[in-house]
Amino acid sequence: MNTMEIAKIKRVVKDTQRIKTFILDIDVSAIPGQFVMVWLPDVDEKPMSVSYTSGDMGITILELGDFTRRLCELKVGGKIGIRGPMGRGFKVYGDRLLLVGGGVGMAPLAPLAEDAIKEGKEVTAIVGAITAKELLFVERLKKAGVRVFVSTDDGTAGYKGFTTDVLQELLQKETFDQCFTCGPEIMMFKVLNIAEDKEIPTQASLHRYFKCGIGICGHCVLDGTGLRVCKEGPTFRDKELRKSHEFGYYWRNAAGQKIYFGVKK
Ligand SMILES: Cc1cc2nc3c(=O)[nH]c(=O)nc-3n(C[C@H](O)[C@H](O)[C@H](O)COP(=O)(O)OP(=O)(O)OC[C@H]3O[C@@H](n4cnc5c(N)ncnc54)[C@H](O)[C@@H]3O)c2cc1C
Ligand code: FES
Structure with missing residues (x-):
């Protein structure tokens, strides 16, 4: 609308x-x-x-x-x-769901968890933040019936380290039908790699600089795909993201300049 x-x-x-x-x-x-x-x-x-x-x-x-x-x-x-x-929301089709959220990235994942629990699905969430005081929606998720693992960069709550460390350990013991992730792109990139190794289909919610927000200006197109994050996204399947040489490496600011997340490809 x-x-x-x-x-x-x-x-x-x-x-x-x-x-x-x-x-x-x-x-x-x-x-x-x-x-x-x-x-x-x-x-x-x-x-x-x-x-x-x-x-x-x-x-x-x-x-x-x-x-x-x-x-x-x-x-x-x-x-x-x-x-x-x-935009396009997450598509749920499995029964055992795994959510990996970093910081404010929990915002779209929390309602997904609540809806899934109401539909009788089993939901596990790994919630990460830089420090305990910045953990988002942990109590909300627990109240809904989600099994929650926590990680903080400084070790003030849960596992000391990253959500992706917790993910790696969890996937040694368990498997899931689907994985959903939102947060810093470096984190989502790692989540995709880890889940892919275990053949768990993953959807990620991307953040790009939006101008029009309705698919007209082309500013949010993912290089190599033609997919507009505001229109075909912001949630994408792993297979779609793999077609882009941009995902996990850079985004474009308001002026269209590439801003690298870490190392250049
Ligand atoms: C699909 C989508 C969902 C989002 N959901 C949330 C959310 O639930 N909660 C939340 O706090 N933030 C969310 N954001 C990010 C939010 O739009 C920006 O953080 C916010 O616009 C920052 O504006 P600012 O002026 O306060 O900060 P600024 O200092 O202007 O920008 C800080 C950073 O925010 C991002 N940003 C700024 N303007 C935009 C823009 N027009 N479009 C996209 N990113 C921008 C850039 O990464 C920038 O580096 C979302 C972004 C997208 C694309
Ligand atoms: S922000 Fe204009 S096409 Fe996506």
Whole structure:
């Protein structure tokens, strides 16, 4: 849906030191993995995953720059513009699901877990953050009936290290029908490699710089594929991502310059 709705903030939850969830007075009935374009008058319009997908919708914001800072200043009763839901959500077909989320990447994965549990599926989640205070939605997942493993870079909660270390160890002992991941791209790239070795089909939710958000400008195309992250994504199957020489290596900023995640290919 491309028309804009003006939504009122019903509730604000401080999830972590840097992350807040805004519950709005509109129901957009999104599929987990879909996003909305959020408009702040006189500031900008930017993409955000829908973190509460049915009933009153929610978005979960990590404060980074000007837009997210201005958004995080809003209080109950404040108004924002919402276009969406847009893009392709996750597609679930297995019974034993594995979720790997890093930081605010848990935003689209939490509603996926809740819906899957309601449908009688078995869900395991590996939730990672830099430190214990930045872990997102751990209690929400446990309350829904998800088996949760935690990792923190500094060891202040759960395993000291990365989600991908926990994943590697878990897959020595167990298998899953599907894996879903969202978070830093280096993490998702490793998740894909590890899951692929065990022949577990994986879907990842990608983050690219969006301009139009509706498939017109071409700014978010994944090199080598022609796939637009805002239209054919943001969730992609492993096979689609393998066709791109961009995934895991670089993204393009607002000016279209390549920004490498780590080493150049
Ligand atoms: C499909 C999708 C879903 C997203 N879901 C969430 C979410 O649930 N929660 C959340 O906190 N963030 C989410 N983001 C990222 C969010 O849109 C940006 O972090 C936010 O726009 C940052 O803006 P800023 O002005 O505060 O920071 P800036 O300082 O301007 O930017 C910080 C970083 O945010 C990213 N960013 C900035 N502008 C955009 C843009 N127009 N499109 C995409 N990325 C941008 C860039 O990586 C940039 O380096 C999502 C992005 C995409 C593409
Ligand atoms: S942001 Fe314009 S085509 Fe995706």
